[in-house]
Amino acid sequence: MQLKLDNNVSQFADEIEALSGLNLYDCYQCGKCSAGCPVSQFTQESPTRLIRLIQLNQKETVLNSKTPYLCASCSTCSERCPMEIDVAKVMETVRILASREGVKPAVKEVVNFSGAFLDSVKSNGRLFEFGMTISFNLRNRTPLKDAMLGPVMLQKGKLGLFPQSIKNKEKIKNIFNNSSYFEPKEEKKEH
Ligand code: SF4
Numbered sequence: 001m002q003l004k005l006d007n008n009v010s011q012f013a014d015e016i017e018a019l020s021g022l023n024l025y026d027c028y029q030c031g032k033c034s035a036g037c038p039v040s041q042f043t044q045e046s047p048t049r050l051i052r053l054i055q056l057n058q059k060e061t062v063l064n065s066k067t068p069y070l071c072a073s074c075s076t077c078s079e080r081c082p083m084e085i086d087v088a089k090v091m092e093t094v095r096i097l098a099s100r101e102g103v104k105p106a107v108k109e110v111v112n113f114s115g116a117f118l119d120s121v122k123s124n125g126r127l128f129e130f131g132m133t134i135s136f137n138l139r140n141r142t143p144l145k146d147a148m149l150g151p152v153m154l155q156k157g158k159l160g161l162f163p164q165s166i167k168n169k170e171k172i173k174n175i176f177n178n179s180s181y182f183e184p185k186e187e188k189k190e191h
């Protein structure tokens, strides 16, 4: 991959810092975060490399990377970093920035799952698995995916056909309405 360096090399790192409060120039590329990361072997950009790309102002590559979407938010990286950089928070910040800028998620299924899960909790006050599965499949445009498993799970009591409500459901809705959870509102640009 060819890196295009520009004159204002701190611009993207500054954006990340403004949103997360993390100074990524503290990173000296020791690689400890990547060594413990359970997903780095599946992605082109390990956490170490992603941070280096941010330092080098490679915004387009970073916002289109799969790594922040495959990140399991396990925080192993953050715990291991000798410079106390919260690398898991960096991943979250990249996802938020990509969402804000309308960048198509590199792993759309992850975003679709988050959206279906959170919408279900917002509507019902707790997770309604059956509804969430249908919503997830529709978002992925695979409406019949794993449909054969549905009757088996229903029969074994692993899925309920109707959502179970909770008391004070409105309070949960208010929490959502007062926070901006991560889901792309639109998918316009491809950086
Ligand atoms: S939080 Fe994400 S980036 Fe960090 S070790 Fe876990 S999976 Fe890897």
Ligand code: SF4
Residues within 6 Å of the ligand: 026, 027, 028, 029, 030, 031, 032, 033, 034, 047, 048, 051, 080, 081, 082, 083, 084, 085, 087
């Ligand atoms: S562990 Fe910390 S200092 Fe080392 S590469 Fe990762 S972010 Fe950089």
